[in-house]
Amino acid sequence: MDPSVGNACYVAHIYNAGVFIRLGRFRNETGSGIYLSFNNPKWKSLEDEKEYPVSVQFGNHELWDAKASALVKDNDVTRALTISTGDESFLEEFKTSDTTKLFYEGKEIANLSLDGAPKAVSEMNACQKKTDEVLNKLKSKAEDIDPFAKDPSVKASDDPFKL
Numbered sequence: 001m002d003p004s005v006g007n008a009c010y011v012a013h014i015y016n017a018g019v020f021i022r023l024g025r026f027r028n029e030t031g032s033g034i035y036l037s038f039n040n041p042k043w044k045s046l047e048d049e050k051e052y053p054v055s056v057q058f059g060n061h062e063l064w065d066a067k068a069s070a071l072v073k074d075n076d077v078t079r080a081l082t083i084s085t086g087d088e089s090f091l092e093e094f095k096t097s098d099t100t101k102l103f104y105e106g107k108e109i110a111n112l113s114l115d116g117a118p119k120a121v122s123e124m125n126a127c128q129k130k131t132d133e134v135l136n137k138l139k140s141k142a143e144d145i146d147p148f149a150k151d152p153s154v155k156a157s158d159d160p161f162k163l
Helices: 088-095 117-144
Strands: 010-014 020-028 031-039 051-058 064-072 079-085 099-104 107-113
Touching: 010 117, 020 117, 031 088, 051 079, 088 117
Parallel strands: none
Antiparallel strands: 010 020, 020 031, 031 079, 051 064, 051 099, 064 079, 099 107
16 A cells, blocks of 8 residues: 555566566545556666656557656666556456556567466455555544534533533
């Protein structure tokens, strides 16, 4: 669970040489959805927060055209492109495919296995369900605790210290 994306859950897979993908849900003030992030430390030319027109493909499904937001950190490891969508079929294609490919300017820049994707997505969804249950309980308990709220069964008295 990641508090920075609205207490939403995610899954990740690390490949060779620091390449990894991260799939998750997000929530913010404008809504919620799904994101997929591709990280490759060799992408040294990425500019932080710049948007790049990319396409992503799951297995033999049609291409998804998107604008990917770049995240670059000075640690020489984080060089990521993140695609966000509100379309749940994006998640469905991800979990039923054996590979994902990322394209930039028509050139394939990533081709990664999605072995285990159905189980990973199932676990992510279970995490989200449990996280939401816990957060809702905490929220309702926090709303119930008001030491200044008057109990309607208590009658006023002339002596405020008399119970």
